Amino acid sequence: MATAAARPASRAKGLETAERVRKAALRRFAQAGYAAVSMREIATDVGVRPGALYNHFPTKQDILKDLMLTHMAELLGAWAALENSSSMDPLERFVRFHIRYHLERADEVFISYMELRNLEPDNFETVETERRRYEAVLTSILEDGLADGRYAVDDPKVATRAIIAMLTGIPTWYREGGGLSEKEVEDLYLTMVQKAVAPGSKPSRTETG
Amino acid sequence: MATAAARPASRAKGLETAERVRKAALRRFAQAGYAAVSMREIATDVGVRPGALYNHFPTKQDILKDLMLTHMAELLGAWAALENSSSMDPLERFVRFHIRYHLERADEVFISYMELRNLEPDNFETVETERRRYEAVLTSILEDGLADGRYAVDDPKVATRAIIAMLTGIPTWYREGGGLSEKEVEDLYLTMVQKAVAPGSKPSRTETG
DNA sequence: AGCTAATAAATGAACGTTCATTCATTTTCA
DNA sequence: TGAAAATGAATGAACGTTCATTTATTAGCT
Structure with a gap:
């Protein structure tokens, strides 16, 4: 098999979440501005607890x-x-x-x-x-x-x-x-x-x- | 070179401060964005403690x-x-x-x-x-x-x-x-x-x- | 296919910090 | 003397981020 970087099609959950984070942040940042958006708001949109965001973005x-x-x-x-x-x-x-x-x-x-x-x-x-x-x-x-x-x-x-x-x-x-x-x-x-x-x-x- | 120039009748101190608040906020808001600027930063620019700002703006x-x-x-x-x-x-x-x-x-x-x-x-x-x-x-x-x-x-x-x-x-x-x-x-x-x-x-x- | 170790993701709670704002007290000054 | 202005300290809330732990998911092996 190739390296772990390439993910099998079944292992898509993590990427899905990261993508949802991107989408939610995009919408929020555009609407209220970066500084006015909290990680808690993004987490709520994604349907996850704030700490979980840090599994996807540092x-x-x-x-x-x-x-x-x-x-x-x-x-x-x-x-x-x-x-x-x-x-x-x-x-x-x-x-x-x-x-x-x-x-x-x-x-x-x-x-x-x-x-x-x-x-x-x-x-x-x-x-x-x-x-x-x-x-x-x-x-x-x-x-x-x-x-x-x-x-x-x-x-x-x-x-x-x-x-x-x-x-x-x-x-x-x-x-x-x-x-x-x-x-x-x-x-x-x-x-x-x-x-x-x-x-x-x-x-x-x-x-x- | 100490004070800013002309204070007309020295009755204008309050207005002067309010004006300095406006100027400081203007510069800061333009540079960093409203949400990213704190009242403490504005107060520092004006040369005053944060609470004093509330004598001029609610x-x-x-x-x-x-x-x-x-x-x-x-x-x-x-x-x-x-x-x-x-x-x-x-x-x-x-x-x-x-x-x-x-x-x-x-x-x-x-x-x-x-x-x-x-x-x-x-x-x-x-x-x-x-x-x-x-x-x-x-x-x-x-x-x-x-x-x-x-x-x-x-x-x-x-x-x-x-x-x-x-x-x-x-x-x-x-x-x-x-x-x-x-x-x-x-x-x-x-x-x-x-x-x-x-x-x-x-x-x-x-x-x- | 089923089991197991490993890994990734999510949780829940907490960390220290900073925030806007309030207020009793003191200073300034006409 | 009196009012406006500034102080210093405090408020509770919200912030980004951390972390030990639990829960999902997958790869390797039989």
Whole structure:
């Protein structure tokens, strides 16, 4: 047999509990904030006594770390899986991906920029590095379009931050069944982003193209 | 160099302390989050014993409430003072005002949307109402431009949220002496906003109306 | 399959610490 | 003299975490 690290399918109880801890902590952290959530509350959600949590995570900090590192890795992984799989325009692909992903994983996203300050320096640095890698994706798309004249932005890095802030704000107000479908939101934002980076002389009253 | 400068009639000692409490709490809340800050820490910053804080604020909650309600009132007040005082284009005036104000009051702004969930329902509702009033300012500007064809946005309320999210993200990355002046940031963002709402390149729907 | 040793998970109770808040007393100062 | 402000000590509650013990679950052996 292989080492003990690989678990037989029947030995799933422990992993199940660890996963339930993650889920409960995720929900609670997103709702009340890391510092305002007690291990006792998480334990209650999981249906276990507080001490039992320490069979799965060494400290409360490690739960937060796990959630944030996992989220960043999955975000980059999800993009990597999509990056070369479509013939869609890269900017459109990125905008639609970002909106979709951030609406699907609202809690993870919320925690990952809300609880940064509660991370120990090492883990903070790791998350920041990944975040910069993600931003670099969009910057690179803008630079490509800039090089062949499809886009016109004065500063691709500033434009990247502006666009990502704009898109990341969506989950703070969008609610399902609120009159706009997810697709409609994607289209609205895509249009604004495309116009914001499009060449087109000075705004105000110049004619199009 | 001992005391802080001018105490007018020395009758103002109590008010001075209350103000020092506000300042200390503001800084601490912005840095560590409301739930992670103790009354003891605030008292230490102020130079007083914890119990003394209760001569100025009935509870820790009330300090947060005071900070957030004051901030929203001052934000709307600052805009009101500027609204009709310039011949600048309304959209430009709003964008420049928002960026400037949010860079000047980074801590207040940060707290006001980061600690919303720590507010009691009544105070939360008050802050939300003020926030909606502030958003309505921009929405109204966009609707005016939409009516006479200067702008073209599919949904002024969505565009409002998009623009405000974009602008409010600036303090998370902008640092003085980081290669860009505040004026340059204003100009870069203004250009993107103007292009995003300008009529022109991307027809996506029938006209509203 | 059944038994057994080993291991993993959960319990229940406790640890010391820190928390927001209270209050009688003292200090400050107009 | 009187009121506001600050002190110093105390309150009970809640916190993260530990640990000896019990309970579940599994691997190795026959």
